[in-house]
Amino acid sequence: MTTTSLPAPDVTDRDFWTSGGVTGALAPALARADAERGTPWPQALTSQYARFFRDGDRTAYESQVAARHARLTRATLAALADPTTDHVDEVVDGVVLLCEQSTWCWAAHDDAHERRGDVTPVVTEPYLDLGAGEVAAQLAWVDHLLGPVLDQRAPGVRRRVRHEARVRVLRPFTDRRDWWWLGVDHPIMNWSPWIQGNVLAANLALEDDPVRRWATTALVAEGIAAYWAALPDDGGVDEGYHYWWQGAARALEAQDLLAFAGIAPAAEALDRIRATVAFPHSMHLGGDWYVNVADGAARPLSTWPWNVVHAWALRVGDDAAARHAASYRGQPGSLFDERSSLPRAVGLLTAPWGDEPPATPPLVDQAAFPATGVAVARTAAGSTRGPAVAVKGGHNDENHNHVDVGSVVVALDGVPVVVDAGKPTYRAGTFGPDRYDLWVVRGDWHNVPRVRGVEQVPGREFAARSFSAGNDADPGRWAARMDLGGAYAVGGLEHWWREVVLDRAAETVTVEDTWQFSPATAPGPADAPTAAGPTAWHWLLAGDVVLEPGRALVRFAPTDDGSPRTLAITWDPGVVDAALDVRELDDPELSAVWGGHLTRLRLTARTEPPTGTFRVTMRPTGSAQQEVG
Incomplete structure (x- = not known):
C-alpha cells in the first residue's frame, strides 16, 4: 500500500490527537459518536432516491446520505482520539457502507432518468457530481488519517476504497472531459472547484500510479485556474455569500492541496484570490447575518471553515479579512461543526489559529x-x-x-x-x-x-x-x-x-x-x-x-x-x-x-x-x- 499524501497528521501522531485543545474541541462529537456506536446506520434507500423522479422530493434521500457522512465523520474523529478496536470497527462499517452504495451521485444530478427513464442509478455508468466528489474525498481522508489502524483491523478495506474511488470518480474525471461543470457549453460556476477539489484529494490519497497521480493533479490545476479566470476582477460572486463558501472557498481549499502537491497559483489567479478573499466580510451585516442574494440564506445554517479565509487573508495581506475570520475563533461550534465534511472538520482542527483571543469583525463602512x-x-x-x-x-x-x-x-x-x-x-x-x-x-x-x-x-x-x-x-x-x-x-x-x-x-x-x-x-x-x-x-x-x-x-x-x-x-x-x-x-x-x-x-x-x-x-x-x- 502506498503512502497517502494529504496535509494533516494521521493517527500515528498521538501527541497531536491527544492534545488538550483537540480533545476539548472534539468533545461534543465524541460524545455523540459513543452514543450512536452499535446502533443502525442511516439507510439511503432506493425508494427515497426514486422520489426525486416521482414526486420531486430530494430531501428524503439526501438527508440520509448526509446523516451517513456525518456519522462517519464523527466515527473517524473518535478513532483518531482513541484508536481502539470498537472505534475502528465503526469506521470500517461506515466506509464499506459507502463503498456498497449503488451510487455516490445525488438523484437530482444523475442523468440515468433522462437517458433511460430509470428511477434507479446505473451502477456501471457512474455520474461525477457534487455527491460523488464528497464521498471520494471523505474516503480519501479516512484512508489518510486512519490507514495504519485500518490495515491492522480490516485488511483489504483500503484496497476496496481505492477500487471504488477509481471506478466512480478518478477515471470518469480523466477519461471524460465533457463534464458541463468544467465549462463545456456552460459558464463555470461553483460545481467546478467543489468537485475538482474533492477529486484532487482522492487522487493524492488513493491513486497508486504516480504517473496518473501527477496527470490528474495537473488537470485539476488547469480547472482551478479556469475557475479563477471566470471570476470578475473585483472578486465578487454572483451566487452570493452562501455559495461563496461552496465555490471560491472550495477553490481556495483546492489551491492549498495543489500547493501541497507542489503547484502554486499563477499571478493572475493570485489577483483574483486577493480580491475575492474580501467578499465574505464585505457582506457582513452584524452578528451572524449577511447580505444574501440568489439562493443564499441571510443567516447561515452551518458553520463555515473560516480558517481557510484567515490563512489566505494573511497570505495576501488583507488585514480586515483576517480580522473578520479570526472573530469566529473560539466561538461555540466554530472549531468543529458536525455538519461539516470530514476534510473541513480536520482543516478546522489543524488550523494554526493560535491562542490569542478572538478578534472583532471589521464591519467595513x-x-x-x-x-x-x-x-x-x-x-x-x-x-x-x-x-x-x-x-x-x-x-x-x-x-x-x-x-x-x-x-x-x-x-x-x-x-x-x-x-x-x-x-x-x-x-x-x-x-x-x-x-x-x-x-x-x-x-x-x-x-x-x-x-x-x-x-x-x-x-x-x-x-x-x-x-x-x-x-x-x-x-x-x-x-x-x-x-x-x-x-x-x-x-x-x-x-x-x-x-x-x-x-x-x-x-x-x-x-x-x-x-x-x-x-x-x-x-x-x-x-x-x-x-x-x-x-x-x-x-x-x-x-x-x-x-x-x-x-x-x-x-x-x-x-x-x-x-x-x-x-x-x-x-x-x-x-x-x-x-x-x-x-x-x-x-x-x-x-x-x-x-x-x-x-x-x-x-x-x-x-x-x-x-x-x-x-x-x-x-x-x-x-x-x-x-x-
Whole structure:
C-alpha cells in the first residue's frame, strides 16, 4: 500500500490527537459518536432516491446520505482520539457502507432518468457530481488519517476504497472531459472547484500510479485556474455569500492541496484570490447575518471553515479579512461543526489559529462589487448601530438566479428587516423550467417594483444599466444608482432610475424611483392603470409589521443589548394604496432563518403618469423627524 499524501497528521501522531485543545474541541462529537456506536446506520434507500423522479422530493434521500457522512465523520474523529478496536470497527462499517452504495451521485444530478427513464442509478455508468466528489474525498481522508489502524483491523478495506474511488470518480474525471461543470457549453460556476477539489484529494490519497497521480493533479490545476479566470476582477460572486463558501472557498481549499502537491497559483489567479478573499466580510451585516442574494440564506445554517479565509487573508495581506475570520475563533461550534465534511472538520482542527483571543469583525463602512452589481454600506464603520443597506444590480440569468435586479436589503442594528427571502429547500423543478414559478425566486417577492402590472423577466438581457455606488462629495452620504428599465419587458419604458441613499448622520435610507415612458405609451388621458395592471412597489419585511396611514412599522429581532428597535417605512399616502400580504413559511430552510412568516408591503400606484418619482424613506423610530416621500 502506498503512502497517502494529504496535509494533516494521521493517527500515528498521538501527541497531536491527544492534545488538550483537540480533545476539548472534539468533545461534543465524541460524545455523540459513543452514543450512536452499535446502533443502525442511516439507510439511503432506493425508494427515497426514486422520489426525486416521482414526486420531486430530494430531501428524503439526501438527508440520509448526509446523516451517513456525518456519522462517519464523527466515527473517524473518535478513532483518531482513541484508536481502539470498537472505534475502528465503526469506521470500517461506515466506509464499506459507502463503498456498497449503488451510487455516490445525488438523484437530482444523475442523468440515468433522462437517458433511460430509470428511477434507479446505473451502477456501471457512474455520474461525477457534487455527491460523488464528497464521498471520494471523505474516503480519501479516512484512508489518510486512519490507514495504519485500518490495515491492522480490516485488511483489504483500503484496497476496496481505492477500487471504488477509481471506478466512480478518478477515471470518469480523466477519461471524460465533457463534464458541463468544467465549462463545456456552460459558464463555470461553483460545481467546478467543489468537485475538482474533492477529486484532487482522492487522487493524492488513493491513486497508486504516480504517473496518473501527477496527470490528474495537473488537470485539476488547469480547472482551478479556469475557475479563477471566470471570476470578475473585483472578486465578487454572483451566487452570493452562501455559495461563496461552496465555490471560491472550495477553490481556495483546492489551491492549498495543489500547493501541497507542489503547484502554486499563477499571478493572475493570485489577483483574483486577493480580491475575492474580501467578499465574505464585505457582506457582513452584524452578528451572524449577511447580505444574501440568489439562493443564499441571510443567516447561515452551518458553520463555515473560516480558517481557510484567515490563512489566505494573511497570505495576501488583507488585514480586515483576517480580522473578520479570526472573530469566529473560539466561538461555540466554530472549531468543529458536525455538519461539516470530514476534510473541513480536520482543516478546522489543524488550523494554526493560535491562542490569542478572538478578534472583532471589521464591519467595513462600505463595499462595492460592480461586476455583479452588489454594494453595501453601513451607518458607521466598526459598528452595527443604525441602518445598513445593500443593493443588487446585475442581470436576471446569474448562477442560482433570482429575479431581483434593483432589489434592496435594509438591516437595522445588524439585523435584516427589509429582506431577501433567500434559499428554498431544493426539489425537482428548482432548477428546471418551472423555477420561476417559485414565489421565493419571482420578482414580486423581491424588493423591486412591478411596472404597469409586469414583473421583471428572467434572462441575461434583462439587466441593470449604469450601475454606480459610493460616497457623494459628502462622506456622510452614500448612494447607489442604476437604471432598472432594462429588466422589464414593458413597451415604451425608456428609463426607471432607482437611487438608494444612506444618510449616515440622519440614520435614514431613501429609495427613490424616477421613470420615463415614451409619450405614445401613456395609459390614457386619465392616467388609468394599463390593461396588465397597475404599478406596485413591493417590500418584503421580516418580523412584526403594523400598517398605519403613510407608514409601516417593522420590528424583527432584538439587538445585542436585548432591546429591539423599530424601522419606520414612510411614503406619500396620496399617491399609493398600501396593503400587507402575509406569507406563511412552510419551508424549513426559510423558517429556520425568518421564523413562521414574512410580510410583503404592497404599495399600489393610483395613476400611471408617463413620468414621475416615488420615494420611500426608512429610519429607526425615535430618530430625526420622519419625512414623507
